[in-house]
Amino acid sequence: MKPLDTLDWISISLYFLVLAGIAVWVIRKKEDNTEDYFLAGRNIGWFVVGASIFASNIGSEHVVGLAGTGASNKLPLLIYEIQAWVVLILGWVFLPFYARSGVFTMPEFLEKRFDARSRWLLSIFSIVAYVLTKISVTIYAGGVVVSALLGIDFWTGAIATVILTGIYTILGGMRAVVYTETLQAVLLILGAAILTYIGLDRVGGWSSMQETLGPEYFNMWRPATDPDFPWPSLLITSTIVGIWYWCTDQYIVQRALTARNIKEGRRGTIFGALLKLLPVFLFLIPGVIALTLKMRGELQWDNPDEAFPVLMSNLLPSGLRGLVAAGLLAALMSSLASVFNSCSTLFTVDIYKKLRPNAPEKKLVRTGQIATVFVVIVGIIWIPIMANISGVLYEYLQSVQSYIAPPITAVFILGIFYKRINATGAISTLVMGIVVAVLRIVLELVKDNLDPDGFLFKIGDMNFLSFGAWFFLFCLLFLTVVSLLTKAPDKEKIINLTFGTITEEEKQNNKNSYNWLDIAISILIIIIVAGVMVFFNGS
Structure with missing residues (x-):
């Protein structure tokens, strides 16, 4: 690793000055009410919504982890990124x-569709899941990045970044988060694009890279019998996790709910989807470049998760290195800020407000700020435990999400598409799902001490993708059977909240919220995704 020089530090300092300027501007504008603090006053345009969705998703765990995936022969995990x-x-x-129901949070939507029990359970479970899959992973990846870039020890880097991000998130709320994320998204795309271009030039282009690594390295589709990434399980489980993450998770959906209307919100998601096509080229390819250079003896690193920072510090010229370093810090801070704000929203709106329905708006905002501090502390405590579950950071993230996603995805999908699904079915599926997910994580950790021929060992040792696919099927069946064996839901629980019960007026409002251009861009995105899937087939 080359140390940063004066020009690099000037680039990083300029970035932090601009960030501080945006944060101060937002904090001065904000109002002390919950709609402003948690949903930015529901008055955000499509560009900021889309950039915020992208920046929330692309944290340092993606930059570090996805490059690590590219550098460690785990290319099938690319499917999560397309x-x-x-x-x-x-x-x-x-x-x-969601927009018709006027909710702040996803658990609140479950209460409208089912009952308060589902809301309570999903709120608490989501906060725990954020600590397991988002906060600790982001802090860990941030520590790797910051210590590698700035030459300081891991814990100092991790904790300093957490405190800095926490300050503007606590003070500025959702409005500070979405505006700073827009700047961070632009910077991250610019920096990573420059690194990919310079890196490809250094290795002698794509064909030269294929010669060094062999065409089979670029195949994301492994046989169905592959022990690590069987393609049918990979395709099914990545879709289940994708629907949970993108369509039902507070962390992402909260960005779309800040939009001033459905039209802006939908356009924001289309723009976010367009940006989501970039990580393959901006983060995975640099990892492959780093591996190519390592195999040629031109670069040295010990852990695949170090591939991106090492490549960046060795390939980029002075000044530019600082810009990309700032982009990496931006990625870390944007995803941390998002999850901090989502946790405080869930705790305040779904838990505290339920217990104290008459609490004044200022008190609710203050509670959200205190909740953020607690979540940060728990996330830091979890990091050492997380290091034991899976080798490469990105794989850890996908494996835990494969256990968490199936029950929640099943409840949301069937809850919207099948009006016979009731509250008893929903709460039973969520409880069963949490028990099974925890059991699987525990068995995975202790499987070496179990009887290799026993049932518990087989559950703990089963491929995480295959487990996720079968678990989802079981959740769908379980939810349907329990709902059919119990009383049908009341009419007010399904009107306008399920397909087949939408009023004519609402149908017309929905039709008026899009045009041919929205449809055309959406189709183009699907064609590009299919093209990437075909391209990475090893041929």
Whole structure:
């Protein structure tokens, strides 16, 4: 690793000055009410919504982890990054239901569709899941990046970034988060694009890279018998996780809910989907470039997760290196800020407000700020435990999400598409799903101590993608059977909240919220996704 020089530090300082300027401007403009603090006053345009969706998603765990995936022969995990078409499902299918219901949070939507039990359970479960899959992973990746870039130890880097991000998130709320994320998205795309271009030039182009690594390295489709990435399970489970993450998760959906109307919200998701096509080229390819240079003896790193920062520090000229370093810090800070704000929204709106329905608006905002601090502390405590579950960071993230996503995805999909699904079915599926997910994580951690011929060992040792696919099927069946065996839902629980019960007026409002251009861009995105899937087939 080359140390940063004066020009690099000037670039990083300029970035932080602009960021501070935006944060101060937003903090001065904000009002002390919950709609402004948690949903930016529901008055955001499509460009900021889309950039915020992208920046929330692309955290340092993607930059570090996706490059690590490219550098460690785990290319099938690329499928999680070309799920841009699932972002379209949020805008075209789910968002109209969420917007019509006027909710702040996803658990609040479950209460409107089912009952308060589902809301309580999903709120608490989501906060725990954020600590497991988002906060700790982001802090860990941020520590790797910051310590590699600035030459300081891991914990100092991780904690300094958390505190800095926490300050503007706590003070500025959602409005500070979405505006700073727009700047961070632009900077990250620019920096990573420059690195990819210079890197490809350094290795002698794509064909030269294929010669060094062999064409089979570029195949994301492994046989169905592959022990790590069987393609049918990969395709099914990545879609289940994609729908959970993009269409039902507070972390992402909250960005679409800040839009001033359904039209802006949907366009924001289409723009977000368009941006989501970029990570393959901006982060995965640099990892492959880093591996190529390592195999040629031109670059040295020990852990695949170091591939991106090492490549950046060795290939980029002075000044530009600082800009890309700032982009990496931006990625880390944007995803941390998003999850901090989502956690405080869930805790304040779904838990605290339920217990204290008459609490004044200022008190609710203050509670959200305190909740953020607690979540940060728990996330830091979880990092050492997280390091034991899976080798490469990105794979850890996907494996845990494969256990969490199936029950929640099943409840949301069937809840919207099948009006016979009731509250008893929903709460039973969520409880069963949480128990199974926890059991699987525990068994995965202790499987070496179990009888290799026993049932528990087989559950703990089963491929995480295959487990996710079968678990989702079981959740769908379980939810349907329990709902059919119990009382049908009341009429007010399904009107305008499920397909087949939407009023003619609402149908017309929905039709007026898009035009031919929205449809054309959406189709183009699906064609590009299919093209990427065909391109990475090893031929």
